[in-house]
Amino acid sequence: MSYQRAQLILALWSAFAPRSWAPSMPLKNVPKVFVRRVRNFLDRGAGITADRRAGQKGVFQDYEVEDAVELGIAVSLQNAGMPQTEIVQFLSAYQDVIRTHLRSMPASSVGAEFPHFLVVTPHALSETIRPFGPQPKVTRGELAFFDLKFVSTVKEWQALADSIGWPAAASIVVEIGDLVSSLHDALPQLAPSQRGRK
Numbered sequence: 001m002s003y004q005r006a007q008l009i010l011a012l013w014s015a016f017a018p019r020s021w022a023p024s025m026p027l028k029n030v031p032k033v034f035v036r037r038v039r040n041f042l043d044r045g046a047g048i049t050a051d052r053r054a055g056q057k058g059v060f061q062d063y064e065v066e067d068a069v070e071l072g073i074a075v076s077l078q079n080a081g082m083p084q085t086e087i088v089q090f091l092s093a094y095q096d097v098i099r100t101h102l103r104s105m106p107a108s109s110v111g112a113e114f115p116h117f118l119v120v121t122p123h124a125l126s127e128t129i130r131p132f133g134p135q136p137k138v139t140r141g142e143l144a145f146f147d148l149k150f151v152s153t154v155k156e157w158q159a160l161a162d163s164i165g166w167p168a169a170a171s172i173v174v175e176i177g178d179l180v181s182s183l184h185d186a187l188p189q190l191a192p193s194q195r196g197r198k
């Protein structure tokens with residue numbers, strides 16, 4: 001099933017907003033700052049694969065749940081203080097890995113024994129890349145990233161906690177289980193008549 005930009009924004013806001021907010025509310029009730037953030041990510045290439053991009057303004061762009069989840073990850077990383085340019089670089093470099101993992105996740109986190117996490121570890125800008133230890137993946141920009149990790153069990157979380165501590169390698173942890181569940185729940189509820197721009 002495909003969705004329009006306005007539907008993605010409404011579903012994302014319902015995932016990040018207080019629980020009293022319903023995805024059926026009109027787009028005009030979503031804070032303009034949030035709408036602008038999502039639109040900026042879309043305009044910079046996040047939230048859709050290059051082969052599916054409409055390619056010109058004024059053409060309606062169809063989006064899928066995976067696109068919404070990618071945008072949700074972008075908003076979460078921005079909430080954690082990561083700059084927008086580096087977020088777009090990260091998502092571009094790891095888009096296939098993230099989307100492959102999303103396809104293996106359950107659509108609902110209800111009854112899950114342990115939440116799903118995405119762990120992002122950018123390499124410090126001011127440091128040189130050391131020839132020993134874990135090596136970051138260099139992206140097109142200045143910021144490199146260590147391989148991302150997905151954590152979905154207590155054992156994986158404990159193993160990750162034991163491995164954290166690399167010099168200048170602070171990690172950003174994003175809970176993606178509830179994000180995926182919320183978007184799988186909210187998007188189908190949105191009326192097809194709520195069409196948005198590309």
